[in-house]
Amino acid sequence: MADREVSTQSGGYDVELFVDTPDCDLVCTICQGVLRCPVRAACHHIFCKKCILQWLKRQETCPCCRKPVNSSLIFLMFKLSKSIGRMKIKCKNEIRGCSKTFSLSEQYCHSMSCLYELIPCPYQGCRAQLLRRDLDTHARHCDHWRQPCHMGCGTILSHRTQAQHNCYKQLRQEYEASQRNHKAIATTLQRKMRRMQSTMTHMKRQIGLICESLEVMDDLHEVEEEDLGESSVNSGTPTSNNSNG
Numbered sequence: 001m002a003d004r005e006v007s008t009q010s011g012g013y014d015v016e017l018f019v020d021t022p023d024c025d026l027v028c029t030i031c032q033g034v035l036r037c038p039v040r041a042a043c044h045h046i047f048c049k050k051c052i053l054q055w056l057k058r059q060e061t062c063p064c065c066r067k068p069v070n071s072s073l074i075f076l077m078f079k080l081s082k083s084i085g086r087m088k089i090k091c092k093n094e095i096r097g098c099s100k101t102f103s104l105s106e107q108y109c110h111s112m113s114c115l116y117e118l119i120p121c122p123y124q125g126c127r128a129q130l131l132r133r134d135l136d137t138h139a140r141h142c143d144h145w146r147q148p149c150h151m152g153c154g155t156i157l158s159h160r161t162q163a164q165h166n167c168y169k170q171l172r173q174e175y176e177a178s179q180r181n182h183k184a185i186a187t188t189l190q191r192k193m194r195r196m197q198s199t200m201t202h203m204k205r206q207i208g209l210i211c212e213s214l215e216v217m218d219d220l221h222e223v224e225e226e227d228l229g230e231s232s233v234n235s236g237t238p239t240s241n242n243s244n245g
């Protein structure tokens with residue numbers, strides 16, 4: 001199943017898609033589709049580019065006449081490609097109701113605007129798949145519908161909140177919430193400041209005590225030095241303390 005999907009994707013265009021049955025000269029013998037990106041081999045047989053390149057990986061002979069084919073000697077047919085692009089096709093959504101026809105080259109453009117194209121609901125979280133033409137109706141009831149308030153208050157609205165939404169009330173609530181938040185921050189800061197102040201008072205007291213004890217130690221030291229001086233004089237070394245008298 002997966003294999004077939006890949007091969008139809010890389011091969012030619014579905015013959016059923018065309019308004020008028022395509023000439024058999026325009027059909028690729030490998031994929032049986034209308035030539036997509038046609039190339040001509042040296043033997044003059046024409047294939048879709050992808051079809052023949054894939055074929056040549058298995059055997060290097062033409063699938064029509066079995067003559068040898070060199071993959072570097074195949075040529076793109078621009079004019080043929082352009083005239084195939086001008087062929088009229090039906091919309092691939094014909095079974096869903098699209099009756100539009102357009103040239104093959106406009107296929108992508110049309111699918112981007114086709115009202116019968118199956119697309120996913122654009123609102124995040126919604127898994128609905130719907131026709132493009134039903135999108136507006138679906139959006140009116142989609143539980144995942146979200147849109148910013150059209151008055152510009154910045155609130156994202158759902159169908160449930162839209163009915164009772166009031167910009168003034170919303171902004172007031174937000175303002176009050178932010179005020180509560182600011183007050184909480186101020187209280188915390190004040191508490192921290194008080195704690196720091198008490199720590200500082202405590203440290204000041206400690207430093208005072210340290211200073212006091214240092215002074216006491218200095219005094220003691222001086223007394224000791226004086227004691228030492230006297231004892232050195234006594235031991236009979238007069239040179240050092242002569243000046244002190």
Ligand SMILES: [Zn+2]
Pocket residue numbers: 011012028029030031032033035036047048051
């Ligand atoms: Zn093909």
Ligand SMILES: [Zn+2]
Pocket residue numbers: 041043044045062063064065066067
């Ligand atoms: Zn051939």
Ligand SMILES: [Zn+2]
Pocket residue numbers: 091092093094098099100110114115116117
């Ligand atoms: Zn369509």
Ligand SMILES: [Zn+2]
Pocket residue numbers: 121122123126127128138142143144145
């Ligand atoms: Zn939805």
Ligand SMILES: [Zn+2]
Pocket residue numbers: 149150151152153154155165166167170
């Ligand atoms: Zn609003």
